[in-house]
Amino acid sequence: xxxxxxxxxxxxxxxxxxxxxxxxxxxxxxxxxxxxxxxxxxxxxxxxxxxxxxxxxxxxxxxxxxxxxxxxxxxxxxxxxxxxxxxxxxxxxxxxxxxxxxxxxxxxxxxxxxxxxxxxxxxxxxxxxxxxxxxxxxxxxxxxxxxxxxxxxxxxxxxxxxxxxxxxxxxxxxxxxxxxxxxxxxxxxxxxxxxxxxxxxxxxxxxxxxxxxxxxxxxxxxxxxxxxxxxxxxxxxxxxxxxxxxxxxxxxxxxxxxxxxxxxxxxxxxxxxxxxxxxxxxxxxxxxxxxxxxxxxxxxxxxxxxxxxxxxxxxxxxxxxxxxxxxxxxxxxxxxxxxxxxxxxxxxxxxxxxxxxxxxxxxxxxxxxxxxxxxxxxxxxxxxxxxxxxxxxxxxxxxxxxxxxxxxxxxxxxxxxxxxxxxxxxxxxxxxxxxxxxxxxxxxxxxxxxxxxxxxxxxxxxxxxxxxxxxxxxxxxxxxxxxxxxxxxxxxxxxxxxxxxxxxxxxxxxxxxxxxxxxxxxxxxxxxxxxxxxxxxxxxxxxxxxxxxxxxxxxxxxxxxxxxxxxxxxxxxxxxxxxxxxxxxxxxxxxxxxxxxxxxxxxxxxxxxxxxxxxxxxxxxxxxxxxxxxxxxxxxxxxxxxxxxxxxxxxxxxxxxxxxxxxxxxxxxxxxxxxxxxxxxxxxxxxxxxxxxxxxxxxxxxxxxxxxxxxxxxxxxxxx
Amino acid sequence: xxxxxxxxxxxxxxxxxxxxxxxxxxxxxxxxxxxxxxxxxxxxxxxxxxxxxxxxxxxxxxxxxxxxxxxxxxxxxxxxxxxxxxxxxxxxxxxxxxxxxxxxxxxxxxxxxxxxxxxxxxxxxxxxxxxxxxxxxxxxxxxxxxxxxxxxxxxxxxxxx
Numbered sequence: 001x002x003x004x005x006x007x008x009x010x011x012x013x014x015x016x017x018x019x020x021x022x023x024x025x026x027x028x029x030x031x032x033x034x035x036x037x038x039x040x041x042x043x044x045x046x047x048x049x050x051x052x053x054x055x056x057x058x059x060x061x062x063x064x065x066x067x068x069x070x071x072x073x074x075x076x077x078x079x080x081x082x083x084x085x086x087x088x089x090x091x092x093x094x095x096x097x098x099x100x101x102x103x104x105x106x107x108x109x110x111x112x113x114x115x116x117x118x119x120x121x122x123x124x125x126x127x128x129x130x131x132x133x134x135x136x137x138x139x140x141x142x143x144x145x146x147x148x149x150x151x152x153x154x155x156x157x158x159x160x161x162x163x164x165x166x167x168x169x170x171x172x173x174x175x176x177x178x179x180x181x182x183x184x185x186x187x188x189x190x191x192x193x194x195x196x197x198x199x200x201x202x203x204x205x206x207x208x209x210x211x212x213x214x215x216x217x218x219x220x221x222x223x224x225x226x227x228x229x230x231x232x233x234x235x236x237x238x239x240x241x242x243x244x245x246x247x248x249x250x251x252x253x254x255x256x257x258x259x260x261x262x263x264x265x266x267x268x269x270x271x272x273x274x275x276x277x278x279x280x281x282x283x284x285x286x287x288x289x290x291x292x293x294x295x296x297x298x299x300x301x302x303x304x305x306x307x308x309x310x311x312x313x314x315x316x317x318x319x320x321x322x323x324x325x326x327x328x329x330x331x332x333x334x335x336x337x338x339x340x341x342x343x344x345x346x347x348x349x350x351x352x353x354x355x356x357x358x359x360x361x362x363x364x365x366x367x368x369x370x371x372x373x374x375x376x377x378x379x380x381x382x383x384x385x386x387x388x389x390x391x392x393x394x395x396x397x398x399x400x401x402x403x404x405x406x407x408x409x410x411x412x413x414x415x416x417x418x419x420x421x422x423x424x425x426x427x428x429x430x431x432x433x434x435x436x437x438x439x440x441x442x443x444x445x446x447x448x449x450x451x452x453x454x455x456x457x458x459x460x461x462x463x464x465x466x467x468x469x470x471x472x473x474x475x476x477x478x479x480x481x482x483x484x485x486x487x488x489x490x491x492x493x494x495x496x497x498x499x500x501x502x503x504x505x506x507x508x509x510x511x512x513x514x515x516x517x518x519x520x521x522x523x524x525x526x527x528x529x530x531x532x533x534x535x536x537x538x539x540x541x542x543x544x545x546x547x548x549x550x551x552x553x554x555x556x557x558x559x560x561x562x563x564x565x566x567x568x569x570x571x572x573x574x575x576x577x578x579x580x581x582x583x584x585x586x587x588x589x590x591x592x593x594x595x596x597x598x599x600x601x602x603x604x605x606x607x608x609x610x611x612x613x614x615x616x617x618x619x620x621x622x623x624x625x626x627x628x629x630x631x632x633x634x635x636x637x638x639x640x641x642x643x644x645x646x647x648x649x650x651x652x653x654x655x656x657x658x659x660x661x662x663x664x665x666x667x668x669x670x671x672x673x674x675x676x677x678x679x680x681x682x683x684x685x686x687x688x689x690x691x692x693x694x695x696x697x698x699x700x701x702x703x704x705x706x707x708x709x710x711x712x713x714x715x716x717x718x719x720x
Numbered sequence: 721x722x723x724x725x726x727x728x729x730x731x732x733x734x735x736x737x738x739x740x741x742x743x744x745x746x747x748x749x750x751x752x753x754x755x756x757x758x759x760x761x762x763x764x765x766x767x768x769x770x771x772x773x774x775x776x777x778x779x780x781x782x783x784x785x786x787x788x789x790x791x792x793x794x795x796x797x798x799x800x801x802x803x804x805x806x807x808x809x810x811x812x813x814x815x816x817x818x819x820x821x822x823x824x825x826x827x828x829x830x831x832x833x834x835x836x837x838x839x840x841x842x843x844x845x846x847x848x849x850x851x852x853x854x855x856x857x858x859x860x861x862x863x864x865x866x867x868x869x870x871x872x873x874x875x876x877x878x879x880x881x
Binding site for chain 2: 082083084085212213215216217218219220221222223224225226228229231278279280281349350351352353398399400401403429431432616620623624625626627628629649650651655656657658659661663664
């Protein structure tokens with residue numbers, strides 16, 4: 001079972017065909033050049049083939065970009081901006097292909113009425129899959145502009161080139177005509193086919209250059225609008241009655257006191273009981289007056305016995321790759337090594353909680369929402385309100401962090417239902433406790449590895465068993481003659497008895513656990529072989545020059561000195577392949593044996609992301625991966641008892657803060673022959689292993705379970 | 721509880737408002753004044769997204785009742801730029817890409833501003849200590865520190881690094 005299919009399964013429900021007649025929309029756009037294309041192109045060309053499954057091909061067009069009559073370029077994208085920086089990198093690609101200044105490119109993101117359908121913003125896909133389409137659309141527009149100019153200037157097309165918003169004669173640059181004058185009074189619609197020639201990387205002038213974020217100004221002045229900042233006349237704020245735990249049943253409820261309060265409206269629709277008030281604190285006060293009793297089932301499952309539970313579940317065994325003969329591998333092993341690696345539930349915990357403002361009037365709905373999947377939200381709202389999808393518009397303002405958690409849109413559906421019932425615009429902004437309760441956590445999971453080294457310290461046997469982590473990055477990239485990778489249930493599998501609450505994609509889904517396990521186990525073997533962890537990796541990678549290159553780059557930058565681990569220096573190394581992006585990391589840590597506190601002092605990351613669009617953006621994404629990733633290594637863990645989430649705020653659920661974040665050095669390893677790959681997630685997936693390996697090197701204690709909290713460090717040290 | 725007229729200074733402007741004294745400043749700013757730069761992040765004072773300055777001290781506005789605002793000076797992120805000119809800290813955030821999603825940014829900038837008022841030459845350790853209870857989930861930490869080091873220099877204090 002392919003991991004991408006888990007995502008696909010999850011997304012299948014959002015594949016409802018949309019019925020917006022984009023021809024109608026295109027009529028409203030006025031003049032200029034409009035380059036459009038259909039979803040067939042997206043799925044037949046830009047996206048992996050398996051994504052096409054279960055989707056009906058719509059027959060309408062999707063506007064992608066418009067060169068307006070004033071010469072400005074408007075990009076319409078169903079992606080959303082949640083900090084990852086597409087608001088800068090997508091216009092950068094357009095500016096490159098169209099040869100216009102970056103500042104003359106406008107971008108509209110995540111508005112389901114204006115933007116072409118998009119599956120959602122996740123999986124480090126925007127640049128990799130969406131970028132080529134956008135560039136092709138821009139290249140098409142460039143072709144049209146040259147055609148128009150050829151007529152205007154009475155020159156053949158091959159004598160013309162484009163520069164800074166003008167088409168000009170190659171041999172006489174003063175003979176030129178602006179895009180604005182070419183498009184003035186015209187209306188040209190073109191449908192993108194596969195023939196538009198893209199610029200070659202070596203001709204890049206805008207891409208490949210560091211670009212600062214274009215949204216900084218509004219974000220430092222407080223002007224940036226997030227979903228919770230949108231104000232509508234007469235809007236009400238909602239607070240919703242919540243159960244204390246998953247699977248709790250409402251036994252009795254008395255809303256009379258709340259209903260008597262000034263300006264409070266109580267809304268009840270089946271399971272949905274909410275207080276509405278012109279202020280959020282007023283709604284909260286009213287909610288507190290509701291007397292509710294719940295039956296909470298007694299359940300024994302908690303964060304201490306979850307792994308035992310998961311391992312006991314009957315599970316299918318699904319071999320996803322194998323090579324050679326495992327028995328042969330075992331026989332040729334001089335040393336056999338087994339290890340089980342445990343990784344816990346962690347929360348997405350964006351600082352902006354799930355928020356939406358819905359305005360349902362008659363048979364139309366407009367929703368401003370913090371979401372990574374606006375088009376999915378549109379379909380969900382249409383369904384719950386019983387409206388045709390074209391009557392629902394989802395607008396995505398700036399999103400205050402997502403990390404995979406805002407692919408689920410519970411708050412949007414709630415706001416839509418409440419607005420319909422109240423006949424007013426209604427804002428739903430989850431509290432932090434609600435955010436924890438309804439999050440779809442990174443799943444708790446176990447990886448069991450059996451491996452063998454021959455007498456030359458080569459890995460000759462590898463058996464990798466994955467329990468519920470998700471498949472991504474399970475595959476072997478070391479040169480091992482006999483191996484097998486087995487899925488015993490992915491994150492979306494196993495039925496309702498598997499996890500006591502929702503789980504889902506968390507920045508680098510599957511891979512955080514898989515790479516933690518594999519790269520820890522490689523270190524265990526290196527140590528047993530008495531070999532330096534870097535040399536052991538290089539030796540066992542066979543002919544994987546690309547991986548060796550990033551490893552060497554990271555090691556050189558770090559100043560890696562060969563030594564057998566544990567060396568007491570606190571140096572760790574790890575490498576990985578995340579969906580085509582290659583990463584190597586080195587870490588230096590210090591461990592305070594008294595307090596058990598682990599402090600990273602320095603982290604070096606070398607990354608080969610293929611062709612680089614925005615080196616500044618990639619570097620920042622990598623820094624973010626390291627800083628955020630330290631949290632799951634050292635502090636983050638969801639505590640629960642049955643369906644009750646014991647962590648309700650950041651007092652007990654701790655993640656990276658300034659004092660935890662070390663010096664981070666990033667090296668981008670050039671690889672212009674490869675198309676741009678993703679960069680929002682890869683580096684975070686190596687953090688578990690590089691930190692565990694560095695800690696082992698520091699104190700000789702191997703952590704088979706994350707996070708490495710001070711209490712666990714102290715306990716391990718006292719055992720040792 | 722009845723409303724009471726509370727007078728205070730908001731972004732250098734004297735204001736008065738009839739309001740319940742137990743309402744938290746965050747909600748009053750966001751709903752009565754339309755100032756949405758202070759964000760709701762956790763509602764219990766743990767994250768710092770709602771930080772504003774009261775008499776130049778950073779406070780968690782989600783925990784700060786209106787009765788304690790009387791006659792005080794409140795500064796929100798909207799009041800930091802003067803005459804359309806960014807404050808050097810805001811400028812440094814822009815120049816260093818010291819933000820990602822931007823949700824924690826107003827709280828970060830105001831907390832740093834308060835630090836700089838008290839200590840014109842903060843060390844990196846001073847900066848980390850002042851900002852350590854302001855949470856950023858995207859991982860912009862290193863850029864924020866670089867921005868503040870640079871701001872300290874541009875404001876005439878600090879040391880170049």
